[in-house]
Amino acid sequence: MPVVEKKQVMSATEMDRTLQRLAHEIVERTADIDRLALVGIRRRGIPLAERLARNIGAVVGHPISVGSIDITLYRDDLSTTATQPEVHASDIPAVDDRDILLVDDVLYTARTIRAAINGLFDLGRPRRIRLCVLIDRGHRELPIEASFVGRVVQTTLSELVDVRLQEIDGEERVMLIDRVP
Amino acid sequence: MPERIGHLLAIEPLSAEQITFFLDQSKPFQQIQRHPLKKLATLRGKSVALAFFEPSTRTRISFATAAARLGADTMSLQAASSSLKKGESLIDTVHTLEAMKPDCIVLRHAASGAADFIARHVAIPVINAGDGLHEHPTQALLDALTIRDRRGGLEGLSVTILGDISHSRVARSNIHLLSKFGARITLCGPAMWLPRELELLAPGVRRCSRIEEALDGADVVIALRVQQERLNEPALPRDEYIRQFQLTRSRLAGARPDALLLHPGPIIRGLEVESPVADGPQSCVLEQVTNGLAVRMALLFLLIGGTGGIEDLPHASD
Numbered sequence: 401m402p403v404v405e406k407k408q409v410m411s412a413t414e415m416d417r418t419l420q421r422l423a424h425e426i427v428e429r430t431a432d433i434d435r436l437a438l439v440g441i442r443r444r445g446i447p448l449a450e451r452l453a454r455n456i457g458a459v460v461g462h463p464i465s466v467g468s469i470d471i472t473l474y475r476d477d478l479s480t481t482a483t484q485p486e487v488h489a490s491d492i493p494a495v496d497d498r499d500i501l502l503v504d505d506v507l508y509t510a511r512t513i514r515a516a517i518n519g520l521f522d523l524g525r526p527r528r529i530r531l532c533v534l535i536d537r538g539h540r541e542l543p544i545e546a547s548f549v550g551r552v553v554q555t556t557l558s559e560l561v562d563v564r565l566q567e568i569d570g571e572e573r574v575m576l577i578d579r580v581p
Numbered sequence: 582m583p584e585r586i587g588h589l590l591a592i593e594p595l596s597a598e599q600i601t602f603f604l605d606q607s608k609p610f611q612q613i614q615r616h617p618l619k620k621l622a623t624l625r626g627k628s629v630a631l632a633f634f635e636p637s638t639r640t641r642i643s644f645a646t647a648a649a650r651l652g653a654d655t656m657s658l659q660a661a662s663s664s665l666k667k668g669e670s671l672i673d674t675v676h677t678l679e680a681m682k683p684d685c686i687v688l689r690h691a692a693s694g695a696a697d698f699i700a701r702h703v704a705i706p707v708i709n710a711g712d713g714l715h716e717h718p719t720q721a722l723l724d725a726l727t728i729r730d731r732r733g734g735l736e737g738l739s740v741t742i743l744g745d746i747s748h749s750r751v752a753r754s755n756i757h758l759l760s761k762f763g764a765r766i767t768l769c770g771p772a773m774w775l776p777r778e779l780e781l782l783a784p785g786v787r788r789c790s791r792i793e794e795a796l797d798g799a800d801v802v803i804a805l806r807v808q809q810e811r812l813n814e815p816a817l818p819r820d821e822y823i824r825q826f827q828l829t830r831s832r833l834a835g836a837r838p839d840a841l842l843l844h845p846g847p848i849i850r851g852l853e854v855e856s857p858v859a860d861g862p863q864s865c866v867l868e869q870v871t872n873g874l875a876v877r878m879a880l881l882f883l884l885i886g887g888t889g890g891i892e893d894l895p896h897a898s899d
Contacts, residue, residue, distance in 0.1 A: 470609065473623045473882070484585045485886045487609045487879075522618040 402580040409535065409553055409561065412572035418550040419448070422532060423455030425548055426501065435499040435527065438466040441516050442488055447567040448534060449503035467492040469502075474515035496524035501547075505563040507533040510544035535574060537561045586883050588700045588707045591716040592757040600758060603876070604726050606883060610875035611726075613650065624653035627885050630683035631657045632675065633710070634690040639846055640710050640719075643870070644687050647877035653885075656683060671695065672702060679703050684885040688712070706884040711750055719880065720845050721754035723873040727865045728801055730872075731841055735762040741795050741836070742766065743828060744805030744853055747774045751845045755803060756782050769795035770826060771817050792826055799836040803843045804828050804853045819852070829855045833863065841865050 410418065430436050436456070440449030446468045453466035470488040502516055513531060520526060530547035537555045553561060553576065562575045592600070613619055629648040633641050641657070648655045658678065669677075671690065678686065685706045688696045693713030700707040711717040729735050740759050746752045746768045756766055760783035768779055769789045780786050789795040796802065812819040833840065842854070842864045850856045859866065 473609070473613075473621050475623075485882065487606060487882065489609045489612060518622075522613075522616050522621075524617060 403577045406576045406578050408573055409576050410574035419451050420455055422548050423452055427459050433460050437493045437498045438501050438503055440468045441504040442470040444505040444563055444565055445503045447565050465493045469516050469519050471512055471515035474518045492523055495520055495526045497527050500526045500529045502531045505534050506561045507536045507546050509541040513544050514542050535561050589718050590696045590700055590709045592718045592721050592754045597761045603722055607726050607875045607879040610878040614871050619650050622652040624651040627684040628654040630678045630686045631655050632686055632688045634660050636660050637689055643873045644877050647874050651878055651881055675699050715750055716754045717750040718754050719876055720751045721758040723869055723876045724755055724843050725758055726872045727869050737763045738800045739798055740764045740766045740801045741799040742803045743769050744807050745774045746770050747776055749805050760785050767795045792832055793835055796835045799840050801841045807853050828858055830857055833858055
């Protein structure tokens, strides 16, 4: 599908600053920091969760447990198509009685978040689950909102928010792009 | 992303890359066996036909459990109660099953080539759960997963397969799979179960009639089930088989100290394998059973699960 880049939403510096601010907000609103565990949603939630955990660790002075979840098996749109599905391993810290913070790059329909919550509940009973996203682009299809948001971006349905991370994409910025019909 | 997988009929035509893909895809399903809640809804609304034209307990339960844990339903046909007894042909029985609209057929049959034949006549994926003396591909995949987990890799192993090789589809699938990763394979058993043709199955296969020699330096020992009824023949009484070929502690000591013991089950203690060996630290028998679930879940997911293919589009990570 052809796409055109419309504008830059965040630069590398802005992303870094946003993740610093989010780390401080998370610390401020987490009474028992020892129970906190970050879980990044594959793929781009994983490096974001790792960076946030580092930032939080630097604020509180000890390491924060961080893991990852692959939601392929929990998706609601697995229907037979020509594409070969692939599943990836998850690496989730113990969830029983933990204060879980799911981390993802973009909050859109929230179907991914629903899938991730289902996945977490298969592993036990967390005390609480919250959500942190770098970008909230609206257009929810489920009654789910993020507890911590880096930036809210107004979008139309034909637009895409493309988060590029050094660890995965080799560059660092957030772009708003448009699908050309 | 690899080409969509249509069926799993045999190991022989697969590449090492395809096998590695199957094994890698089984890893997340191994995690699920450790979850407190093991049931997924991934294949909700899908159904799997278990067409077992030959008696089977372990493989059938493994496939049924794998389907259940993915949220799929199963329809089960068993040899004893099937219309085969009433004279219906294999193709008619399978077409009848297909008319009930399953999303996949798991087939076991006493005739070599049965799965391949059925795959050419139905429009849905077919998984071979054992066809005659030909192949039992899911057993070889679960064995490979078990070996890879314990040893960290599959490359260049010394593998000894013991027992009734000529009647074993497990042996054939394992020979094909392991030799694709450069294994040196030694087959050992009574001469009547060790025809020369077996050496033509894959490069690096040799036969050996003395168990001590066959086990020397082995990384992996696969003991096969010996069918008791075949030991009634005057050519090889049971006691003579035990004396010459039973895997005992002292014989296993001739293999590498960290050699693994695999057995497809069911084990007949005191026949193929001495009890302390079956229960010892080198035995992977129970891991094989658990890995069987993971491999079969992965296969069902790969064959009948689907995805919109949007994973790498930016908006997919909503």
